[in-house]
Every structure is written in structure tokens, then in C-alpha cells.
Amino acid sequence: MVFVDPVTKKKSSTLQPRSIQNWIKTIKGFQNIFKIMAVKGVHSLLLRNFNQDPIENSFGAIRSLGYRSNNPSTQKFSSAYKTLMLNNLTTSHSVGSNCEEDLSEGTLASYQILFTNSSDDNTENQNHMPRVADGLVKSKTVCTPDLSYLKLQTQNYVAGFIIKKLNQILFKNCKICLSQICTNNINKPHEITMAR
Numbered sequence: 001m002v003f004v005d006p007v008t009k010k011k012s013s014t015l016q017p018r019s020i021q022n023w024i025k026t027i028k029g030f031q032n033i034f035k036i037m038a039v040k041g042v043h044s045l046l047l048r049n050f051n052q053d054p055i056e057n058s059f060g061a062i063r064s065l066g067y068r069s070n071n072p073s074t075q076k077f078s079s080a081y082k083t084l085m086l087n088n089l090t091t092s093h094s095v096g097s098n099c100e101e102d103l104s105e106g107t108l109a110s111y112q113i114l115f116t117n118s119s120d121d122n123t124e125n126q127n128h129m130p131r132v133a134d135g136l137v138k139s140k141t142v143c144t145p146d147l148s149y150l151k152l153q154t155q156n157y158v159a160g161f162i163i164k165k166l167n168q169i170l171f172k173n174c175k176i177c178l179s180q181i182c183t184n185n186i187n188k189p190h191e192i193t194m195a196r
Helices: 018-039 053-065 074-087 111-115 145-171 175-181 188-195
Strands: none
Touching: 053 074, 145 175, 145 188
């Protein structure tokens, strides 16, 4: 594949640009995938599903978190990833980006999932009527006792980390502030923190 001069209708003598070279590689790659899938009985491919936009959206969110950090160190990348994971700041689509909307509710898992109540008959409202604003019905997850225990341990561990950072930055070892958010009683929910 080459460029053709629009006036002379002859092949351009310059080297192929990278976009053409990479496009040829992409087409050959899809041909190889199709050959493999044809052996497995698949005779058509939906090329629209070969999409890296969710990955681009995730890395774009990480990049924009640190004041347009174009080349973050591994420590900055790790920190940005953790921040996005805790706050779920990733959006499904950034305005002005070249990515197609990936229809996700955020690429990274939200920390709020850890705070959702497990299905308990005592706390469930029996008269709850679905509203339009509630959106689509979401399936309820049933936690086993082992997962509930792990969930509680994880919540306390992350909460302790956040309180430690708040104490360094905001509270400055204020006894009144710390007494309102910390406890002196060590019990079962603190086991993982004590083990560290």
C-alpha cells in the first residue's frame, strides 16, 4: 500500500508513513485471528469488539490525576492508581478524547463496594418500590461469612491508613479529633491491622 500523487497519479517515492505501516500490520493481525477462529468454527468477526478504549480511558484518568503527568514514575503511577481505585474517579468517557465511550461505570472498582451492606432480612425494607431514578435492577451479591470477615478487615485496614494520613496532614495529633474517630478497644475487626 502506497500513497499516490493526486496530480501525476504515480506512486509517491517517499517512504511509507508509520500510519500505513502499522495499518498493514493491523490488517495482517486480523487476518491471522480470523484464520484461527475459522478453524474453531467462527466465520465472522465483529471488529468493533477489538477495542482498547477502556484501557486508554483508565490510563488517561491516571495521567490527568497528577496535573497532566505525562511520564509518571512507578511510585507516582501506583499512587495515582490507588487514588483512582479508592475514589473511583475514572469516568466512562472523557470529553475531547479520541476514545469511543466504553459504556462502563468506571474502569476501576469502587471502594464503595466494600461499604455496601450484605443482604440481611432485618435491614431490608420490604415496602421498597422501584423508582425510575434507581436505574436498572442490579443483582445482589451474597457474601459468605469468610468474605464478610475479609470485607470487614479490609475496611478497617484502609480506614486506618486514611486516618493515619489525615493525622499527619490535618489533625496533627489533636487528642480531641483522634478520640472521635479512633478506638482504644482492640477486637476482631482489628486483627489484620494488628498482624501488620
